[in-house]
Amino acid sequence: MSHQELKVNGTISTIKGIGTSGPFFYPLQNPETGTTISENPPALFQPLTIRGVKFANRVVVSPMCMYSCKDGSLTDFHLAHLGQFALRGAGLIFVEATAVLPNGRISTEDSGIWDDKHVGPLKRVVDFVHSQGVKIGLQIAHAGRKASTRSPFTVEQNPQLTMLVPKEDNGWPDNVVGPSPIPWDSEHATPNQLSIDEIQEIIDAFGKAAERAIEAGFDVLELHFAHGYLLSEFFSPLSNERTDEYGGNFENRIRFGLEIAERVRTIWPTDRPLFARVSATEWVDNNEQSWNIDQTVELAKSLKVLGVDLIDCSSGGNISYQRIPVTPSFQVPFAERVRKEADIKTGAVGKITEAHQANEIVEQKQADLVFIGRAFLNNAGWVQKAAQQLGVKIAWPVQYHRRGNYQL
Numbered sequence: 001m002s003h004q005e006l007k008v009n010g011t012i013s014t015i016k017g018i019g020t021s022g023p024f025f026y027p028l029q030n031p032e033t034g035t036t037i038s039e040n041p042p043a044l045f046q047p048l049t050i051r052g053v054k055f056a057n058r059v060v061v062s063p064m065c066m067y068s069c070k071d072g073s074l075t076d077f078h079l080a081h082l083g084q085f086a087l088r089g090a091g092l093i094f095v096e097a098t099a100v101l102p103n104g105r106i107s108t109e110d111s112g113i114w115d116d117k118h119v120g121p122l123k124r125v126v127d128f129v130h131s132q133g134v135k136i137g138l139q140i141a142h143a144g145r146k147a148s149t150r151s152p153f154t155v156e157q158n159p160q161l162t163m164l165v166p167k168e169d170n171g172w173p174d175n176v177v178g179p180s181p182i183p184w185d186s187e188h189a190t191p192n193q194l195s196i197d198e199i200q201e202i203i204d205a206f207g208k209a210a211e212r213a214i215e216a217g218f219d220v221l222e223l224h225f226a227h228g229y230l231l232s233e234f235f236s237p238l239s240n241e242r243t244d245e246y247g248g249n250f251e252n253r254i255r256f257g258l259e260i261a262e263r264v265r266t267i268w269p270t271d272r273p274l275f276a277r278v279s280a281t282e283w284v285d286n287n288e289q290s291w292n293i294d295q296t297v298e299l300a301k302s303l304k305v306l307g308v309d310l311i312d313c314s315s316g317g318n319i320s321y322q323r324i325p326v327t328p329s330f331q332v333p334f335a336e337r338v339r340k341e342a343d344i345k346t347g348a349v350g351k352i353t354e355a356h357q358a359n360e361i362v363e364q365k366q367a368d369l370v371f372i373g374r375a376f377l378n379n380a381g382w383v384q385k386a387a388q389q390l391g392v393k394i395a396w397p398v399q400y401h402r403r404g405n406y407q408l
């Protein structure tokens with residue numbers, strides 16, 4: 001949407017707005033929602049520009065699957081769900097893991113981008129978020145051997161159902177794929193080992209997804225290389241036992257991920273940032289034989305060379321017997337190490353819930369952006385509350401200017 005003058009009764013009025021995508025008039029948000037108004041703000045509320053994209057603050061709504069799509073398309077639920085974070089001033093909002101192919105969905109209700117029909121519903125959300133001057137990213141993904149499963153709430157509501165979705169419920173248990181025929185656990189499908197041709201098809205699908213993400217107007221693209229989904233399955237020697245050029249030594253195991261990054265970067269505009277989310281470790285004891293932080297640092301260096309701008313440092317999800325010591329900020333040291341040793345921007349994520357905690361991470365240069373998940377589900381106004389707690393004034397939507405000054 002470009003800035004334009006509002007037409008009233010056919011004549012150009014002096015009122016400025018930013019357009020009428022759909023039936024609505026969007027007044028100009030100047031400065032953009034979430035922008036710091038105070039002088040000398042703390043680190044969390046300083047803007048950041050990566051390539052040609054400026055984030056008003058350092059707080060990111062982490063990608064979160066809502067398992068509420070229809071045939072891969074976002075719905076009104078997503079407009080309300082993601083729209084609320086734009087109205088409340090997040091620096092960047094991620095749309096949930098979005099599958100590049102139908103068999104790359106975790107569940108039948110996942111978001112998808114394998115078809116042109118998905119662009120319209122994605123664009124509707126993008127346009128709304130942009131109406132606040134807020135930035136929005138898309139996480140593109142392939143679930144690999146963890147595909148064709150029920151959403152957590154479907155299992156909660158129907159405990160008699162199996163985790164694996166059978167064909168009669170529109171699942172694809174026979175078409176689940178991975179690096180090697182090793183299931184995640186006994187409740188998941190045994191994946192078909194991808195052929196070299198099929199690997200090429202998936203690289204093409206990531207490229208096509210990037211083209212559609214451009215059409216939808218996204219500011220940022222994130223490659224989902226974490227949590228035991230397809231690419232992190234290839235990275236780990238515990239899930240990848242291939243003997244061809246995509247398995248065995250470290251260079252071979254990361255090859256598929258690098259080829260995807262390379263393809264996507266040639267398509268994704270040079271003035272827009274590309275992120276990659278990785279599992280920095282898979283949390284098993286025999287570190288030598290598993291994916292660990294040392295390998296993550298080396299992967300980050302290679303991704304940087306290919307034009308990836310930021311490594312979003314999560315962990316775990318690839319091994320069913322992982323032991324994760326979940327404590328506040330527990331993954332932050334990974335973001336800090338990758339940032340220092342690979343000399344690349346990082347995102348910190350995981351159990352970051354408090355304003356001062358988040359601010360310290362940016363202030364101490366452990367990460368450039370702070371990704372927040374569940375705390376945003378608890379309070380969509382997390383950024384506004386954090387601003388109040390840190391003594392910073394930030395821009396609210398002009399429509400909310402009569403709100404009064406309440407303690408959040």
Ligand SMILES: Cc1cc2nc3c(=O)[nH]c(=O)nc-3n(C[C@H](O)[C@H](O)[C@H](O)COP(=O)(O)O)c2cc1C
Binds near residue numbers: 064096139224352371
């Ligand atoms: C409901 C829910 C859905 C999630 N879906 C995704 C996803 O689509 N992609 C992803 O990379 N991480 C996903 N995650 C992980 C979050 O992005 C985040 O990394 C994690 O919740 C830890 O951050 P937090 O402690 O701030 O919640 C999800 C988490 C939750 C709670």
